[in-house]
Amino acid sequence: MTIFDKLKAHLDEGVVGFPTALASSVGVILASPVILTVTTGFGLGGGIFATAMAIALIMMLAQATTFSEAMSMLPTSGSVYDYISCGLGRFAAITGTIAAYFLVHVFAGTAETILSGIMATVNFDTVQQVLDKTGTAWLVGVGLVITFGIVNFIGVTAFSKAEIVLTGFMWSTLLIFSIAGVLSAPVVPLQGIYGTSPSTDLTTVFSFIGMAMFMFVGCELVTPLAPEMKNAARNIPRGMTIGLCLVAVLMYTYGAALCRQVANVAVNPEGTVHILETPQAIPAFAKQVMGPFGKIWIGIGFLFAGAATLNTLMAALPRILYGMALDGALPKVFAYLHPRFKTPVVGIAVAVVVPCAHAWYLKGNLDKIMNLVLAAVCSWGVAYILVTLSVVSLRIRRPDLPRAYRSPLFPLPQIISTAGIVLGIWYVTPPGMHSHDIYVPFLVMLGAIAAYALVWTVFVMKVHPFRPVPVEEILEEEFRKNDMAEAEIGHVHAGEMVNP
């Protein structure tokens, strides 16, 4: 059996079906910064943001076809790292992977930290007034991060029992408030569904694409499921497409409800900041739709969701660092477990320090949250572009490779997604924000990880940093692992048959 016969057989078998593909494609929609981004987007742009969302959706659907083709060629658990390794070499692969995973923690994790402090006090007016006056609301978020750092250090799984209920609760909350907001009598007289826009020129539309992209990122989580997915070549593209469309429908409904129910009044004496550009818009919307009970409901929901997201950040990153230390990619100290609690304490400390130090550096400035989100979008965008370039490179260099799924109308989807992401990054600054607040931290971090990737590939891995890795090499490695396990299992089953 050739390696490509094995590839076909590998893609056809599997134990998980389409519902899992769909659920895994829905991305990071429940994270508080996503909801705040939509709120700010509609607040700043109105109908223009809705247009930017449509463009971002088309871009991401095009990107989904690229991810699907990459997955059908390389159904490995390494996903993004393997796709870029085969297309552009190890240097780009390490840079893209760290940009997509670690930089997102640096930027979006910090945004979540600052934001969770705001949401934690939203139902306590007196406390919030005091914190607002002293500008220390972000310290509540830092306190939550430290608390969950300690919780993870002592090995307590804080949300293990409540995860399903919390996820269901947050989905229901978003859906109920969005539908109720649309069905209720409007408080704000609007022109059109989302109101007037500051400007309708193309540059303004482009400036909202970056924000709109944030809603759809993360849909690629489904691609590493390929080895276990039944009929992966069909189910994964379908799951990604339907998942992205569902997110778009929910966000359009939420935006329409928000614009109808919350008057976008100025919240500072200068009249430069409006309520829909601040986190206060979310409880104000809830109160308008469901009264004081709605404010309590959404406050509790976001408090728990924010806390649970922070807890997840504290739980996941240290394990990744432990695994990397075990593989020799990081110093051994990251593989140190505390004798008593059996937790990777150094990794937990890093996971706590990164968002806390970043929030402290920014002094928890609420105006910086959107900058952090947009810097995270830039990081994600770089990784997506590298994946697209890899797929294009493989189509040109290796047309002979079997592809169970081929991106239709090649290279049109790749041009659409790459051009869209480049435009989104180029015009990432929405009106009223400063571009250097987004570009400087993003480029500094990207430069640092690129330098690390170069040093690592040349001096540690001792490989050519820009030479693509042969697809066969990656597939052989994946099948070798599978064969090893399957041979053992096959041996067992044969044994059972002869010795019933």
Next chain:
Amino acid sequence: MRAAVLKHWLHRPPTGYCPGRTLASALADFKGVFSPLSVETASAVLAVCDDTMTIEARECVERHFQMHVVSLEMTLTVAARVEPGIRIDIRNTGMLFRTGVACKVRAGKSSTVEDLSGMITGDPELVKALMVLDFRRCSLESSSEGWIVRIEPFGASEVVNRMPSFRRYIRLSTEQNQALLGAFRALRSILTRKDLAVPMEKEISADA
């Protein structure tokens, strides 16, 4: 009907969980130390190379919000005459670095428990293995059929996250593999010692 649906919903596996995936990766890691005798979707019975001992490995899913961890619980059953109801957790000692092994008795108050705790903390082979092994849990439980030893290694696990989206299998190194085997062998050796067995008269009086 509604209760059944709710129960099913509450107990459904987390999004992105692939039963058997972590086990398959672990079986590749176990090569040369443990080999499977029978494999179900998310569990397997493993034989120890050069030994008669069999160990059951079962995937355990630990949920977090928008994330889950799949780890392997390794179980060894040691047939012995022992009073049921004893539960002991074994852990390392030390504030910063591992200095030794300690027992925490969760249930049971007989002299067997004290003897066993002493044997565990004083066994050089077991201490040596547990000083090397990165484990999340190690426990002993007695039943009417004997002892059940459960060890959950830190490696041979997979973390699946959605914000940011990734999944990563954390391998079990060769050194950890050997330490895991060493711990099971040492515990089996301790638990089959005759001085731990319940005397016949005592068992009869307990039944009466």
